[in-house]
Amino acid sequence: MTISRRSVLAGAAAAPALATLGAGHAAAAQPRAAERVRTTPAAGGFRVGVGLSDVTGPIAENGMMGYSEFSQRAEGLHQRTRVRAYVFADAQDNRVVYTCADTCMVFQSVHDAVLARLAERFGDRYTERNVMLTAVHSHAACGGSSHDYAYSLATLGFQPLAFQAEVDGMVEAIVAAHENLAPGALAYGRSTLSDASVNRSRAAFDRNPQADKDYYPLGIDTAMRVLRISQADTNVGGIAWFPTHCASLTNENLLISGDNKGAAAYFWEHDVAGVDYLAGAPEFVACFPQTNAGDMSPNLDLEPGRGPTDDEFENARIIGERQLVAARSAFRDAAPLSKLAVDSRMMYLDMAAQRVDGRFTPDGTVQNTSPACIGAAMAAGSTEDGPAIPIFPEGTRNPIIDAFGGTDMPTPQWLADAQAPKLVVVPVGLLPPDGWVPHVLKIQIIRIGDIYVVGGPAEYTIVSGLRIRRTVADELGVPLENVIFQGYANSYSSYCTTPEEYDSQQYEGGSTLFGRYTLPAYQQGYAALAAALRTGAEVPRGPAPRDLSAVQPGAMQYVDLDEPVAGHAYGDVLVQPAAQVAPGTEMAVEFVTGHPKNNQRRNGTFLEIQRRTGADWVRVADDGSWSTKYRWRRVGQHGSVARITWDVPSDTEAGTYRVTLFGDQKDGAGKVSSFTGTSGEFTVG
16 A cells, blocks of 8 residues: 555554454344333433434545545545434533534534534523534545644645535534433443554553553553433434544545444444434434544554455444444443433633643643644654645645745744654644644533543543543542543644653654643643532633634635536436346446535435335435445546445345436536436346
């Protein structure tokens, strides 16, 4: 694979298997009656609501987010990316909102826009205090939704279509969960999963004190923590926290996808309730959020796209299913929450200028954070993640970098000293106009009964997450297991290691922007939030995050107009499917289409696989299904072709099938018109 990465330490190895899955999804995940039924909740308990929507951005000619690879520009769709939302209320109508999106990160830009939209609709009911927005960290999602320049260079700046899809989808899901509120019950369970991750930075991990390493004897976090959500006599949702990078798909993949965690959610929702995303409110809403996944890789062979197989899509399926198996175990054995309170606290920290009390530093002395800097290890890249600031190969230019005068800024000696032992490559916190990464960052704790979800705006290593959990649990006086750490929450600021890991200056340490004492600064902030939750006190909001929405250069590729392939009309079939297709094989068809940017078809579909049933055609799969892929390619200057493939599941019912395409074309006057195309019939069986 042509993937530029740092050499990964050979000391780590794939962990022992917990469960072996068959070659097909059905072998691991069958509907479970126990997941559908439970007792009626007691009066005066929780009210709970679930919602789901679509955050799929442009699936063609839009940069993808996660690898910082200019060449990774979307050319189609594997699975639509979804957002799941949950609203929890207690008897006093205190509420918290939790969302999880199949995106790479939640950027401050998206967080602020979602909160503004919620304020317009709900006033002060849902605010930055009680709303937590999180992402699964899929490296196959659309990019370009950030207002922070370091995170939009590979997408050639801000991409409004991607941004709007994320904001609209998150708001829709929260509104749906709000409208779904009903009396309910919650239960919390735990299981272990040891064959879905591997430590990609073992040399750094081994620098931690023995007590930390003893907590993770395999060098990985094996905990699967699950919240079971019920209304009346029916389970309506599950939240399954587990740390592994959502990077089974490599930077050579050009199809938008939720990767292994999107797959896990899709499988669970379909197995339990047969969810039809196009038919309205789902019966069961499942998500697989991250925790402290900063050094946890799903590539068990410690090479991109390798482990447990050499097929990246098969790996995404298997790692997703392994998470599902562990989640189902915890879900089944979950114990009801005994405390029926809901609460929340948040504050903003200026992470570039924190004075950290010796209570939180390794040697007990007062220390400071400093403006953000990228280290040499971060610029080199990691097993999954590309370089922090991608630079075009020699002879090409990045207009976004050029717009702000480049990245060639000397590092002041005081800053180099503050960031030691990091070898500073770019002082991104000092780049004009106001730094290229955020430094005023939201930290948050939400309480849901007996459990506390701690949200942080970065990628935290497993020991970093452990130390934050210990800090919060000690301050609250609750068991450590009642505290769940949630990374990738509300904003994004690269990585957070322990000070000991930072000294190793592996990729994660080079990516810890605010220096050696980044983690202690976070611990100090979370201690204040936890103390306020314990006593009922309020905490100051802190400095306001900056608003860069007015300064957003972008080189978005717009669609001027479409033209059909010569000699054809829109919707024409260029390649017909084979007359007969066997289960377990691939069906392929090609259509003349328009550019997918003309209509992203959010909460809809670009395609349907249909089976004849009497006189009707019934949809059996669409572009949200695991089994389909939609590949787009440009023909000439303005032509588009869609190649649709269907990996026919082994249990597909015998019969007559066809494929229907849904497309949109833009004429020379800018008018967009919809059309359909239908393939010839073929038989399965």
